[in-house]
Amino acid sequence: MKAVTRSTYGDASMIEIVEMDVPKPKDHELLVRVHATTVNRTDCAILTGKPFIMKLFLGLGRPKHQVLGTDFAGEVVEVGPGVTKFKKGDRVWGFDDNGALGSQAEYMTIHEDKTILTVPDEVTYEVAAASPEAGHYGYNFINKIKITSEQKILVNGGTGAIGAATIQYLKHYGVEVTATCRKVHFDQVKKLGAAHVIDYEKEDFTTTAEKYDHIFDAVGKSTFGKCKPLLKPKGKYISSELGPDGQNILLMMTTLLTGGKRCQIAIPAKPLESLVKIRELWLSHEFTPLIDRTYPMDQIKEAYTHVASGSKVGNVVISY
Ligand SMILES: NC(=O)c1ccc[n+]([C@@H]2O[C@H](COP(=O)([O-])OP(=O)(O)OC[C@H]3O[C@@H](n4cnc5c(N)ncnc54)[C@H](OP(=O)(O)O)[C@@H]3O)[C@@H](O)[C@H]2O)c1
Missing domain, CATH: 3.40.50.720 (NAD(P)-binding Rossmann-like Domain)
Incomplete structure (x- = not known):
């Protein structure tokens, strides 16, 4: 699979798109084929390691996790043997801003108890990915x-x-x-x-x-x-x-x-509660994320540069 990675802290020029093995889901994990993600301000902070406080959990000298990405929307393509909440074929979306999610890749694994929900049929992967952060x-x-x-x-x-x-x-x-x-x-x-x-x-x-x-x-x-x-x-x-x-x-x-x-x-807490509220407001047509533009994965450096400029209007989506 293709994945968006970096090995040191820095700007968008540090980013490399590399080929790597598709991860295997563990007991309570799902394997998700990611169809959309975003580049958001948290991704920029994870890329640069700034403000410094970010490095306390991302890794002091070098980042502990190479694959970038904090939000996703995609399809469950495999489930670990202990999974009970989701099944193969489910359309899902979710979020984790701890720097370890690795959603800027064609596939990712996630524990079924993390911040993940199903996407209603009427909501596109792009809209779902642009909503959580x-x-x-x-x-x-x-x-x-x-x-x-x-x-x-x-x-x-x-x-x-x-x-x-x-x-x-x-x-x-x-x-x-x-x-x-x-x-x-x-x-x-x-x-x-x-x-x-x-x-x-x-x-x-x-x-x-x-x-x-x-x-x-x-x-x-x-x-x-x-x-x-x-x-x-x-x-x-x-x-x-x-x-x-x-x-x-x-x-x-x-x-x-x-x-x-x-x-x-606005210290963020309880992300699953936020996602439940967003899904409720999607369905009542009271919430639609503002989308600035959509890039393919191979233009993700441009996306990071645009977001870091501080002039995006809403969300910047990566679709693949
Ligand atoms: N608390 C957290 O954990 C957390 C998490 C994520 C982000 N953040 C922070 O939250 C802030 C917002 O992030 P975001 O992703 O929503 O948006 P953003 O990308 O930072 O916002 C860009 C928008 O802000 C507008 N803007 C710039 N200066 C402005 C001003 N003086 N007055 C009014 N509007 C202005 C820009 O409009 P123009 O281009 O028209 O100027 C642009 O449309 C950032 O500072 C980010 O670091 C905090």
Whole structure:
């Protein structure tokens, strides 16, 4: 099979597409013929080993796992003798961001108890693969608060994969969403469910007089300090990033102690729960991942370079 590999940390030039043996599923494992995956921001962090904290679990000197990839959609082609939850022929999708999944390959194995579900017939492999990373991180914004339909929430970065997913979740709960993006993307972001859009190139949203129940910084480009005046008394600023100076970790602890307006990081947890929610919203036609472009596997270096540029609009899919 063909697999996308690297042996050291670095940029997309480190990537090699190599031939290797198809893995054998162990007792409770499935062998999946992968049909689609994505290159996402987590894949870029796994490729580069940055921020440094990534190397603590990926391998300090060299990466422990050579084959890249954190999400997948494909068909089960073989099952280990102990498998009970899936069968040969099932269309499946899943996610694991620990750097060991190896889904950027024609075949991969996965334990049946990991983050994996079946794909409904009406959902394509491309849509399924483009859903878990952003959908999971987006879900980790909304499950940190009690959402009600009376709320007003601002999403900074409506065209990021996570921002686009988050807007759709908020629309599902009837929240009045304001999102930032460039003017050229206004229509696209409104279609996702934003009631108001702000052109971040023309206007700094933190200087407006508007008040929000919560602010979700889905691109980590703002700060708690700047957003605090816009928050209502018990409002939360939740970011997908640690902050320009890594300050969000400390702010998370201090604002927990002081009460009132809080700073939080969208630390992801319980990915299977996120996938269950995504599947529910696929079926009610309330969630469709925003797809920027689709590449074949042999152009995956270009895909990594595009994603690392920080200018993708939604998700970048690899289909094979
Ligand atoms: N918490 C986690 O574990 C975790 C996991 C994955 C990703 N992340 C982080 O989450 C962030 C978002 O990732 P992503 O994959 O959703 O998207 P992304 O690829 O980082 O987002 C790119 C989009 O953000 C827009 N953007 C750039 N600067 C902006 C600004 N100042 N204001 C508003 N929009 C702006 C860009 O639009 P233009 O091209 O029009 O400028 C582009 O469409 C990244 O910083 C990533 O590192 C965190």
